[in-house]
Amino acid sequence: AQSVTQLDSQVPVFEEAPVELRCNYSSSVSVYLFWYVQYPNQGLQLLLKYLSGSTLVESINGFEAEFNKSQTSFHLRKPSVHISDTAEYFCAVTRMDSSYKLIFGSGTRLLVRP
């Protein structure tokens, strides 16, 4: 079975400061990894994904995540956050051999303050 742990339920940060949202996973088989973002009263939007290749993946709005196989982590980072980044962020995995069921972490609420 797969599981995803997001240790931080809420991360407050000042605007223009850097941020890291932590994600660790457990799986006996190879997985794909994802970060989704959820704005209030909206569904989930895919932020970025790791399938294979370079362990550092980037999104179009300045977020990046690095896959670390030895530490089974996929932490999300941004060097300078904006007020508009305030949202809930979910890390998720899916098995490579049957990639239909997303297993989500409990989410991290990023609160950006002016």
Added chain:
Amino acid sequence: GAGVSQSPSNKVTEKGKDVELRCDPISGHTALYWYRQSLGQGLEFLIYFQGNSAPDKSGLPSDRFSAERTGGSVSTLTIQRTQQEDSAVYLCASSLRVGQGNQPQHFGDGTRLSIL
């Protein structure tokens, strides 16, 4: 529209009533998924469809829950004899096809279900 459409956006009903939630996937997407988001359980997978078939129903919480998909398009999730613990946001997603991680799941805005 171009995205996944879910209706109603909000539903309030009395305990014991049946409810139907609807999902209209992105045109051309053959795979459709239902998830539930609740305070106590977080985001949970319920069921997925490839075409009109549901190969994995393992996430449905009880036999009060059922889902169908017709014409390879619209899907309905039905909850019979609703209980208060069914209160949650029900999210639908679709993707071009199943089984390939590089085909991301696109989510609708969900149906917020409240059981009184």
